Amino acid sequence: MVGNTTIVPRAWAEAVAKPEIDEVRSLKSGAVLNVRRLIRAFRYERAILMRQKLKSLVKANGTRLVCANCGVPVYLACSTSKRFFFRHRHEDGSCPAVTRTGFTEAEIRAMKYRGNQESEPHKRIKLLVLRSLSADPRFADVVSEQTWRSSEGLSGLRRPDVSARLENLRLAFEVQLSTSFLNVVLSRREFYRSERAALVWVLPNFHPNYRRMTDDDILFSNNSNIFVVDDSTAAASEAAGAFMIKCWHRKPVIDGDQIVDEWVERLVFWDELKVDVDLQTVQAFDYSSEAAKLLEQIKSAKLARVAAQNEAAERAKIARENELRELVFGFVLNDDDEHMGRHERWLAINDRLLTHGCGLEGKYPDLMKVTRLVHLVMSAKSGKPVGFKYKNLVEIGHHLFHQHPDLLLAYGFMLRAFGTKSVLDRDDRTGRWAAKVREERSSFLSDAKYKMAADEERLLAFLSQGASRKPANDNRDQDGGRAAA
Ligand SMILES: [Zn+2]
Incomplete structure (x- = not known):
């Protein structure tokens, strides 16, 4: 048992330390391949099979690989230490790479087997x-x-x-x-x-x-x-x-x-x-079928693991967002602490909002703005004014028309999303609100005064959990204005 090297079948194959032929050319693609890299791309068991395949092909004049130097067909050989290298099919001294001894296989076999066959x-x-x-x-x-x-x-x-x-x-x-x-x-x-x-x-x-x-x-x-x-x-x-x-x-x-x-x-x-x-x-x-089956299992287990990780990450993100949203609501709605430092607290909260991509931008983020947005979300959600000194949702609507037309569309979307649109309709006894909306409908999209600043729009979408935006599947209206109506 001396001198035998046995390689684990699934180990990566290795080339001999200094392959005489260091580059081969694929006749199929024309590409010149580095021998060491080529060999390393195979597991040992595959390299053994490739060696057989190349040998069969050379025998059948179906060469796939030739020496990059001289163009003579090559096949894969294996050293006694089970490392691989390429050999010319024949050698006449014209290639600097010498890969053959003077004896042919048949001669060596004859020597080896003489008197040994039986x-x-x-x-x-x-x-x-x-x-x-x-x-x-x-x-x-x-x-x-x-x-x-x-x-x-x-x-x-x-x-x-x-x-x-x-x-x-x-x-x-x-x-x-x-x-x-x-x-x-x-x-x-x-x-x-x-x-x-x-x-x-x-x-x-x-x-x-x-x-x-x-x-x-x-x-x-x-x-x-x-x-x-x-x-x-x-x-x-x-x-x-x-x-x-x-x-x-x-x-x-x-x-x-x-x-x-x-x-x-x-x-x-x-x-x-x-x-x-x-x-x-x-x-x-059936080794190969069983191995293929197990590979599939490994693959699907991996996929399941990644999916679970993504899901956990998504849950954590939602939890963080909920926490931040509650922080903003709590901060705005419990504004009884009028002490110094309130503005600093708001700036700190806005910094956190900014890292979530929904803070107010600019050097002086306006506390009034976020306060208004929180109140608007709360009012639309609860069906009655929160933080506004008005009697009902219609009055808030009229107020927006006059003072904050940029919030009007979002207000309409939220009323629909939160199911409080009917409350507004009921409160619009005179029909003045409905008339005003009809009048302005055509300019809701075209007139710049109805357009929110981008950072405010993102903040409102965050606070209302998307309710302030036009639903993706909403194709009732072409002009977008009907949502507000
Ligand atoms: Zn050669």
């Missing part, structure tokens, strides 16, 4: 697979090392370690003992896909914290499921009279705002596995 452990695992399958009467044609000819298309033939048939599904079992080149993994997958057969990679053992490159290639392209056949699983198959196999798979769980993985090891019946011939996956657990 090692004792390999034979042992093969026999265990045979024993396990033979224990289950449903599996037919269980044989070892039988030549599997391509039925169409793809050239060549394969000799799976063990093959079998379950009803219409043909199965090939390959024992994965030592490191295989990615090419081997990819071409076998392609072969069995075109044969409409399922390829099952079988390991003699597995541990999530000690994974070889080949293990990762098989693991991540198989939706994070990987299978082990050993003495105990063969014995279990024989005892059950049904094919059993040990499955290791990742299981996503939510940890705070992110997904982390647990590893699950369990003995499964073949029937529990889901086989997808197109994807060439055999799985006991």
Whole structure:
């Protein structure tokens, strides 16, 4: 177990310290990409899959990425410390980036595998697979090392370690003992896909914290499921009279705002596995669907949290506004404290109103103005004069016409909003008020004297909680004047 680096699947991928090829060009977009940044954008498990994808594409002459320097197709390679870099497909010395040793993969494989292909452990695992399958009467044609000819298309033939048939599904079992080149993994997958057969990679053992490159290639392209056949699983198959196999798979769980993985090891019946011939996956657990589901949960939990925070903030804002409004009303209505300092208190309150965007502006904010506005709101609300020395709402109306025409429209809107318009109508016995309004209606919007100063308008809207403004859905009147009438 010396010298193996195992990366957590969800960790971000990393480039080697000094990649020979430091920029690649996307043939699709034409963009030149910084290799280190590009690699870092992937999680490790995704980088492994991208490596497979690029390799397949290069093999099929469907290159996506080329060396930015020389234009030769590149594929992603992985160092023994599981860091990534790009390699030229071929090198003739014309590019300053040297990414290949003198040997081809086939040569290295030949050297590595010489006399090793049919090692004792390999034979042992093969026999265990045979024993396990033979224990289950449903599996037919269980044989070892039988030549599997391509039925169409793809050239060549394969000799799976063990093959079998379950009803219409043909199965090939390959024992994965030592490191295989990615090419081997990819071409076998392609072969069995075109044969409409399922390829099952079988390991003699597995541990999530000690994974070889080949293990990762098989693991991540198989939706994070990987299978082990050993003495105990063969014995279990024989005892059950049904094919059993040990499955290791990742299981996503939510940890705070992110997904982390647990590893699950369990003995499964073949029937529990889901086989997808197109994807060439055999799985006991659907990792990607489960992870996607959890991501959705995390997302909606986040949204709910933000909504709750916004709601709380909105409630707090309304509470602050209510408090400030009550402060203004209390200050104006309890004006019995005529002692010195009243004006200073008003200035302090106005400062607070200003921070809410509804204070009176200018150097000398008029205490009389706010007093008038508070009284107007209170009168309109209660249906009788408050703070005005008049008998009823009509008299206040006439007073506004003469002294404060700018407040007239707002007065009308408030009477409607507070439901006290009928009180005014009832008090207008002579009809003089109604006549006056009819007379002036056409100039309510055009005549500047009926327009409030902007700061006063905002303050009145704040004090009346919007009642002084024309309702947004009010389309009864085009001239706006009828509201006052
Ligand atoms: Zn190059």
